[in-house]
Amino acid sequence: MTELGKLYGLGIGPGDPELLTLKAHRILTTVPVIAYPTSENGKSLARAIAADFIGSDQIEIPMYLPFNIQESSQPYYDQAAQQITQHLKIGQDVAVLCEGEPMLYGSFMYIFQRLSGKFSTEVVPGISSIMASTAMLGVPITYRNDVLSVIPATLDEVKLRDRLAVVDAVVIIKLGRHFAKVRKILDELGLLHRALYIERATQTEQRIVNITELEPTEVPYWSLILIPSHFSDQL
Amino acid sequence: MTELGKLYGLGIGPGDPELLTLKAHRILTTVPVIAYPTSENGKSLARAIAADFIGSDQIEIPMYLPFNIQESSQPYYDQAAQQITQHLKIGQDVAVLCEGEPMLYGSFMYIFQRLSGKFSTEVVPGISSIMASTAMLGVPITYRNDVLSVIPATLDEVKLRDRLAVVDAVVIIKLGRHFAKVRKILDELGLLHRALYIERATQTEQRIVNITELEPTEVPYWSLILIPSHFSDQL
Numbered sequence: 001m002t003e004l005g006k007l008y009g010l011g012i013g014p015g016d017p018e019l020l021t022l023k024a025h026r027i028l029t030t031v032p033v034i035a036y037p038t039s040e041n042g043k044s045l046a047r048a049i050a051a052d053f054i055g056s057d058q059i060e061i062p063m064y065l066p067f068n069i070q071e072s073s074q075p076y077y078d079q080a081a082q083q084i085t086q087h088l089k090i091g092q093d094v095a096v097l098c099e100g101e102p103m104l105y106g107s108f109m110y111i112f113q114r115l116s117g118k119f120s121t122e123v124v125p126g127i128s129s130i131m132a133s134t135a136m137l138g139v140p141i142t143y144r145n146d147v148l149s150v151i152p153a154t155l156d157e158v159k160l161r162d163r164l165a166v167v168d169a170v171v172i173i174k175l176g177r178h179f180a181k182v183r184k185i186l187d188e189l190g191l192l193h194r195a196l197y198i199e200r201a202t203q204t205e206q207r208i209v210n211i212t213e214l215e216p217t218e219v220p221y222w223s224l225i226l227i228p229s230h231f232s233d234q235l
Numbered sequence: 236m237t238e239l240g241k242l243y244g245l246g247i248g249p250g251d252p253e254l255l256t257l258k259a260h261r262i263l264t265t266v267p268v269i270a271y272p273t274s275e276n277g278k279s280l281a282r283a284i285a286a287d288f289i290g291s292d293q294i295e296i297p298m299y300l301p302f303n304i305q306e307s308s309q310p311y312y313d314q315a316a317q318q319i320t321q322h323l324k325i326g327q328d329v330a331v332l333c334e335g336e337p338m339l340y341g342s343f344m345y346i347f348q349r350l351s352g353k354f355s356t357e358v359v360p361g362i363s364s365i366m367a368s369t370a371m372l373g374v375p376i377t378y379r380n381d382v383l384s385v386i387p388a389t390l391d392e393v394k395l396r397d398r399l400a401v402v403d404a405v406v407i408i409k410l411g412r413h414f415a416k417v418r419k420i421l422d423e424l425g426l427l428h429r430a431l432y433i434e435r436a437t438q439t440e441q442r443i444v445n446i447t448e449l450e451p452t453e454v455p456y457w458s459l460i461l462i463p464s465h466f467s468d469q470l
Contacts, residue, residue, distance in 0.1 A: 011370075018258035021248070021362065025257060101366045102375075104383070109375035116373070123370040127256065127360050131336045135246075135358040138351070140337075140344035145390055147398060148339070150383040163382055 005033075005088040007119045008095040009108040011126015012049050015099075015203030019127045020053070027095055027124065028053050033087045035061035035080065036097040037107045046097040059087070061094075065107075073110070081114040088119045101128040105152075105173070129224065130171045133201040137208065139228045142169045146229040153178035161185050169229040176221040183211065191227055199223035240268075240323040242354045243330040244343040246361015247284050250334075250438030254362045255288070262330055262359065263288050268322045270296035270315065271332040272342045281332040294322070296329075300342075308345070316349040323354045336363040340387075340408070364459065365406045368436040372443065374463045377404045381464040388413035396420050404464040411456040418446070426462055434458035
């Protein structure tokens with residue numbers, strides 16, 4: 001009987017290929033099979049990050065995800081899990097690439113949920129864009145007794161306001177078309193002057209813009225607002 | 236005139252040396268001077284993590300911090316900043332090692348605050364123990380619209396209960412002698428059965444224990460409780 005392959009969930013960081021860990025690099029360059037999320041038009045941020053480390057002898061599985069956000073991704077993950085299973089069954093290890101950190105809003109968890117009960121699985125943590133953004137903006141975000149909140153901008157206005165009313169330090173993620181709503185709430189809560197904006201942190205197209213000068217229509221999904229702890233002024 | 240050296244805040248991750256990024260590894264192995272926090276008895280987790288990558292020709296600056304937690308660390312950071320300054324002034328680059336992520340409750344921010352205005356400074360993000368713990372415990376922590384809260388156990392009981400009463404997913408850090416208080420609150424809020432405990436994540440002494448079987452007196456500072464999102468059951 002063939003021994004089964006091992007499944008890796010590989011955190012590959014926010015964009016800069018040098019932010020892969022030594023461990024992710026070792027696994028990425030030695031597994032026979034690599035899978036990664038890909039949009040229907042064939043674009044894959046994960047593959048772009050890892051491109052320099054992928055060899056021509058490695059098998060690639062693009063995991064296509066629907067372009068239309070109204071459409072459920074679940075059948076797409078079913079299909080990807082099936083493809084990955086074929087390789088694991090014949091004893092080939094498979095590394096599933098995941099931008100940022102796999103277990104924190106990561107796409108890998110949908111594969112994890114489908115396959116970790118059936119195959120030996122290891123998750124390799126990666127640098128999340130949240131952490132990378134504080135470094136790129138050059139501001140300490142929390143210290144001592146500060147609470148850090150990570151809040152998706154996709155919440156509705158009431159919930160967003162409730163959550164933002166009680167924060168010490170906060171990172172608001174998944175801005176995209178929700179930017180105008182978030183900006184309005186921050187303004188009402190008197191938080192706007194403390195808010196820092198960054199998009200595509202550590203990617204070659206990284207952009208840091210004063211939040212008051214930002215055109216709401218030009219804000220991508222891969223962007224975030226960071227409000228550092230009040231106390232960081234008093235370090 | 237001599238060109239000034241560059242200051243690096245180097246995130247070196249939670250414990251496993253293989254969780255250094257390629258970038259941190261490159262800088263660590265090429266700078267002439269390395270500084271790291273050290274307790275008064277000479278122990279340094281940061282140096283232990285980086286040990287295999289430090290060469291005999293590199294200058295080391297142990298930054299001593301007080302053993303007694305009642306004593307202010309600030310004079311100690313003053314002294315360390317002064318030592319680091321001497322090297323930067325004569326054009327030597329200095330890497331300050333920092334466990335986990337430098338900008339998230341990291342010791343580096345005290346050096347950053349003292350020196351980043353005077354010398355060219357770059358922060359290299361690292362894997363925080365918070366992220367590594369979700370991978371080691373093998374549980375996705377947040378997805379979609381979940382809010383993630385990171386809460387220090389050092390908060391007083393009233394504040395802790397208020398914060399914990401409204402969370403989706405939470406990581407409670409800096410447990411140590413605050414464990415019994417946290418456990419009591421989680422029990423009262425009906426959260427105890429969802430709580431996972433891990434200490435020294437990714438270090439060789441890593442330990443995962445059922446939270447109900449844990450002796451409060453044996454909980455170290457480098458430990459945390461993770462409560463994953465409710466929704467992760469329904470992925």
